[in-house]
Amino acid sequence: xxxxxxxxxxxxxxxxxxxxxxxxxxxxxxxxxxxxxxxxxxxxxxxxxxxxxxxxxxxxxxxxxxxxxxxxxxxxxxxxxxxxxxxxxxxxxxxxxxxxxxxxxxxxxxxxxxxxxxxxxxxxxxxxxxxxxxxxxxxxxxxxxxxxxxxxxxxxxxxxxxxxxxxxxxxxxxxxxxxxxxxxxxxxxxxxxxxxxxxxxxxxxxxxxxxxxxxxxxxxxxxxxxxxxxxxxxxxxxxxxxxxxxxxxxxxxxxxxxxxxxxxxxxxxxxxxxxxxxxxxxxxxxxxxxxxxxxxxxxxxxxxxxxxxxxxxxxxxxxxxxxxxxxxxxxxxxxxxxxxxxxxxxxxxxxxxxxxxxxxxxxxxxxxxxxxxxxxxxxxxxxxxxxxxxxxxxxxxxxxxxxxxxxxxxxxxxxxxxxxxxxxxxxxxxxxxxxxxxxxxxxxxxx
Ligand code: SDX
Numbered sequence: 325x326x327x328x329x330x331x332x333x334x335x336x337x338x339x340x341x342x343x344x345x346x347x348x349x350x351x352x353x354x355x356x357x358x359x360x361x362x363x364x365x366x367x368x369x370x371x372x373x374x375x376x377x378x379x380x381x382x383x384x385x386x387x388x389x390x391x392x393x394x395x396x397x398x399x400x401x402x403x404x405x406x407x408x409x410x411x412x413x414x415x416x417x418x419x420x421x422x423x424x425x426x427x428x429x430x431x432x433x434x435x436x437x438x439x440x441x442x443x444x445x446x447x448x449x450x451x452x453x454x455x456x457x458x459x460x461x462x463x464x465x466x467x468x469x470x471x472x473x474x475x476x477x478x479x480x481x482x483x484x485x486x487x488x489x490x491x492x493x494x495x496x497x498x499x500x501x502x503x504x505x506x507x508x509x510x511x512x513x514x515x516x517x518x519x520x521x522x523x524x525x526x527x528x529x530x531x532x533x534x535x536x537x538x539x540x541x542x543x544x545x546x547x548x549x550x551x552x553x554x555x556x557x558x559x560x561x562x563x564x565x566x567x568x569x570x571x572x573x574x575x576x577x578x579x580x581x582x583x584x585x586x587x588x589x590x591x592x593x594x595x596x597x598x599x600x601x602x603x604x605x606x607x608x609x610x611x612x613x614x615x616x617x618x619x620x621x622x623x624x625x626x627x628x629x630x631x632x633x634x635x636x637x638x639x640x641x642x643x644x645x646x647x648x649x650x651x652x653x654x655x656x657x658x659x660x661x662x663x664x665x666x667x668x669x670x671x672x673x674x675x676x677x678x679x680x681x682x683x684x685x686x687x688x689x690x691x692x693x694x695x696x697x698x699x700x701x702x703x704x705x706x707x708x709x710x711x712x713x714x715x716x717x718x719x720x721x722x723x724x725x726x727x728x729x730x731x732x733x734x735x736x737x738x739x740x741x742x743x744x745x746x747x748x749x750x751x752x753x754x755x756x757x758x759x760x761x762x763x764x765x766x767x768x769x770x771x
Contacts (some may be wrong), residue, residue: 350378364399372606381753388649391573394745397430397736402650407657409570410434418660423535423565427507427605427732431739432569440630444532448499449509452529452538454516455485460756462520470607474517475510478599482509483591490589499742502590503735508733511535514724515542521643537560540727542717556671558713561725562666567657568726570733572650576600580734581741585750590738596732598727605643607705607726613645614709616721617678620685627688635694643689643728645706661707677711686727686737 344359346369355377360368375381384390399408417426421435428436428444437442448559461481465474482505483490489502501535505563516526520541527542532691533552547554571577579600583591601607620630630732634643648655665679686702689695712722741747 341372346392348374348378348523353378359363359395362394363396364401366571368394375753376543377431381755383755386649387578390751392578393413393573393744395572395737395740396433396686397740398570398733400572402648402652405651405653405656405659407571407655414567416657418563418566418757421566423569423729423732425567426569427535427735427749430732430736431467432504447504448508448535449531451505454509454533455482456484458485459516459520459523459526462517465521467521469521471514471517471600471721472598472727473601474521475514475724475727476595476602476655478504478513479510479591479595479598480504482513486668490591493588494742499590505592506590506735507731511539512542514721514728515539518543518718518724520720522712523700526727536565540715544547556668560664560668560711561715563660564711564725565729567660567704568729570730571612574606576605576730577734577737580738582750584741585748587749589734593732593738594731597730601727601730602723607723607730609644609703609705610712610726611719612720613682613705614713614722616644617681617709618686621677621681627685631683631689631692631694634689635680635692643685643695643700644690645702647698648703650699654701655703657704658702660704661704661711662702665707665710665714668711672714674714676710676713679712680708682707715747727755745761769770 331594344367345356346359348355348357355374357373358370360370362368381392397410399411400406402690409426412429412435417429421429424442424445426465428441432440457702458481460475461478484507486502489498489505491498494502512529519526526659527545529538529542533541537553537558540557544553546552573581576597580593580597582588583596604612612709631643633641634646661685663766668674669676686706689700694700708726709719709722712725713719716723
């Protein structure tokens with residue numbers, strides 16, 4: 325790697341440094357490509373000029389070695405199992421922050437002071453109620469509808485009540501109003517969809533409750549003899565929301581960015597992100613993990629049998645909740661949730677056989693070379709369902725809970741992308757492998 329010296333273009337949090345380059349030799353060409361150095365010393369080779377200079381593109385199915393952007397929101401170190409939101413370790417936020425504090429941190433870049441937090445809460449609280457008339461939208465869904473299908477559609481329906489927030493070039497005030505509208509409405513949409521699916525009357529949001537207790541209240545009402553949800557449940561759910569709030573360029577956040585890059589509205593971008601999160605390889609894994617554990621519990625299959633199936637590429641079965649594109653060490657969130665499982669179940673006086681089963685399955689997998697050699701560890705979804713079950717959340721709602729955490733991260737990335745000096749529509753290239761040129765032949769010749 326040759327080092328060339330010139331003032332390095334300083335964008336967002338990249339450090340001022342000499343212009344480092346990577347030299348690509350391609351045929352008879354040698355191309356110096358600038359190297360971007362992030363604030364945590366990550367290196368990215370800027371290939372923006374590659375095609376114009378060589379006619380070639382890079383190819384990276386699944387984008388395992390490709391960065392789509394620079395971002396100052398979340399830092400992951402997959403080898404060390406590190407996760408920080410705007411530089412603050414996830415362990416400290418999960419222990420001490422509120423969800424709206426965390427949302428403020430992700431969206432604006434710093435933890436709020438009292439005045440900033442009070443204003444943020446007031447703007448959020450002003451938007452927790454659904455627009456008049458929107459509730460009847462939920463009556464049109466068949467009982468077979470999955471909650472994530474309803475949530476994604478409901479977000480688009482919400483935009484119909486806010487045409488002033490769907491324009492292609494939103495002002496800062498319009499961006500902020502869209503952010504508060506979505507942050508305020510999503511829990512209410514989720515709880516309304518849940519209660520309607522059970523034939524129960526929705527409970528109106530309470531402006532005296534903050535994000536997490538308000539959601540639990542709208543879902544289940546207050547426990548018998550109480551006016552507010554139980555503090556143990558609130559603390560556990562708050563941690564879940566914080567742990568799921570952001571995770572840099574994951575599948576659903578990348579989807580939000582891609583859709584938003586066409587200058588579709590925040591509502592359309594978030595609705596698309598909900599769709600991407602639903603997939604069982606992504607946020608839908610939390611539902612798939614519990615269904616897998618229930619199946620194992622019911623069948624009594626041995627861990628050897630289960631692990632053999634997971635290793636068999638032809639089985640179509642994977643050990644759900646295991647593995648990660650970035651973490652090649654423990655997912656720090658999984659460690660926190662695993663610890664919280666014991667605390668929450670003990671405090672609620674619940675014994676869930678699936679927790680013991682999950683712990684034993686983790687132990688068996690982490691002794692198996694297939695998993696160890698591929699650095700497949702439990703991810704955020706492996707234990708999260710255990711806590712959600714203890715809180716009374718139905719399995720089909722698990723990924724909705726993930727979305728209620730991730731909404732602040734999605735909105736932070738949508739805002740960061742629109743405000744970026746590098747903003748442009750996302751349109752990857754491809755390498756064509758189909759038929760070369762050939763003539764149209766009429767039907768009579770195609771028998
Ligand atoms: C989330 O990106 C994010 O940050 C996501 C997320 C977030 O907060 O947004 O962290 C949330 O989505 C967590 C992941 C939830 N999904 C699951 O738990 C589903 C099970 N996991 C896998 O499907 C898989 O591990 C992925 C999807 C998570 C990652 O897929 P990759 O990076 O494409 O890895 P891969 O499929 O290329 O696997 C590499 C090898 C393969 O074997 P070989 O070809 O080397 O022989 O590991 C094997 C895979 O077959 N493998 C597994 C496995 N995960 C990977 N084998 C069995 N069981 C598994 N779970």
